[in-house]
């Protein structure tokens with residue numbers, strides 16, 4: 211396939227005519243062949259960023275978009291070689307499946323035999339053999355999105371852009387198509403930007419994830435970094451569930467007093483609160499427990515169950531427990547939290563700064 | 571006749587779909603209820619439409635006073651009627667196509683662009699919808715009549731009077747005048763419902779403005795263009811007020827019908843012409859409806 215290209219955004223911001231700043235000037239570089247996921251709540255500027263990359267939207271004055279070494283800021287979308295996949299499929303209703311897929315190739319004026327061959331090739335890639343003559347309205351949602359994907363990759367674009375492509379599908383289909391898209395992106399080794407508000411999708415597909423908040427990138431990193439070392443309470447909270455424990459006092463040797471007991475966290479001394487994930491908390495006998503609390507609710511999730519444990523703080527502690535065991539509401543249980551799973555976003559930031567200085 | 575069978579078909583389709591909706595036990599009851607509910611509409615339909623229309627159809631088959639043969643036959647065999655038929659069809663067709671062309675473009679432009687004074691412009695453009703045909707005819711005379719603006723201007727510039735109001739050209743201008751607002755409003759509404767991501771997808775695949783227009787926008791608003799075009803055609807076919815104001819000597823169907831009826835008391839010919847006019851109009855409307863339905867299929 212076409213050799214992939216890197217993408218660089220320099221000071222790309224966007225303020226709309228109504229005065230609303232959807233995107234504060236940001237810098238972002240995406241390596242050739244990388245899949246970058248833009249993740250964030252609705253309205254945080256993901257689509258705007260994607261549209262600036264695609265050429266459907268221009269950045270405010272001063273912003274630059276580069277594909278490789280080439281400055282494409284002034285180029286309209288039709289000259290940028292980007293494939294787009296939309297949430298609502300955006301298939302041409304007056305054309306058959308094959309005609310939809312062939313559309314870009316016909317514009318390129320390829321010979322008919324080559325068009326047919328390429329259409330067959332991509333239809334096989336997205337598992338749509340034999341659907342060529344179908345009308346678009348005779349397809350299911352999942353099939354429509356496969357056609358849209360096939361149409362986008364048929365022209366062998368330099369960059370693939372996805373805007374919440376799975377948001378309109380039901381859970382089962384979403385998982386399946388997500389895996390297929392992941393495989394396809396790896397096979398094609400194409401630079402891709404994938405917009406979603408679904409953290410599971412983001413972690414499964416992204417080589418790196420940019421978590422966005424109110425028109426800014428809150429954190430950019432690998433899924434592991436984002437999950438384990440979130441740089442802000444917002445990121446920690448947006449990606450998976452997180453507990454925030456208020457530190458109400460400190461003892462010598464790095465012991466932190468929290469509601470319900472004491473924790474060992476020498477690396478976190480002096481911070482007003484500490485964070486941990488529900489799955490990192492262990493349930494133990496009360497006599498060896500660091501903290502104790504009372505079970506107030508249990509939510510069965512299938513592979514685990516999530517206990518809400520009242521330790522005397524304002525919000526209950528979320529604790530993941532094995533799915534087959536049973537806890538009664540009102541039961542007092544013991545918990546321990548190993549020091550290495552405790553974190554604080556600010557401290558994650560400073561760690562990263564130290565690393566960056568070391569690398570630089 | 572054809573209309574009646576069409577109506578029967580529809581009624582049949584309606585009752586069969588009612589059958590599909592109700593369980594087998596409730597079917598008969600439902601049907602009887604539906605019939606009961608339809609009764610007033612049926613009565614109205616028979617009394618005010620079916621009976622007079624049947625009478626009209628029969629009357630058209632009677633002997634034409636001018637030629638001594640059946641009026642339908644007379645229309646098909648006499649030059650005078652054929653020419654009038656062709657003129658009416660021709661002017662209506664040209665008006666519809668021109669209106670859809672000009673107003674389609676204007677409507678698309680208006681739907682897509684925001685500029686100061688747009689609301690006022692749209693209001694002015696759609697204003698002619700408020701005028702009856704007589705007034706439109708009057709306006710055409712003001713423009714292209716013997717004392718019209720054009721006549722005075724050409725007199726002053728070239729020393730000759732240009733007059734078009736009392737001819738098919740005048741009729742064309744008049745019909746265009748009340749067709750354009752209709753097309754503009756329909757096209758603007760259709761553009762609002764266009765899915766912008768289709769255009770964006772086409773552009774991402776390399777389509778330039780022309781191809782996007784041809785492959786996405788025109789197919790997207792084609793049903794609206796066809797149906798509004800058909801309505802313009804039907805309106806122009808039967809427009810009487812404008813034609814009557816511009817001159818009763820013009821040979822077009824609505825004036826012919828009026829003339830046969832009032833001037834010559836030739837009821838058979840008036841009836842036959844009416845039936846032909848109604849048939850053509852109905853045909854145009856139903857073809858357009860069919861085309862509009864199949865060009866897009868079921869809405870997504």
Ligand SMILES: Nc1ncnc2c1ncn2[C@@H]1O[C@H](COP(=O)(O)OP(=O)(O)O)[C@@H](O)[C@H]1O
Pocket residue numbers: 226227228230231232250251252253254255256257258259
């Ligand atoms: N054309 C526009 N004009 C004005 N505001 C817009 C426009 N497009 C988007 N916005 C606003 O910009 C913000 C970011 O939008 P968007 O990038 O679509 O968010 P996301 O895709 O993350 O949900 C939203 O508050 C949205 O309402």
Ligand SMILES: [Mg+2]
Pocket residue numbers: 253256257258
């Ligand atoms: Mg969006």
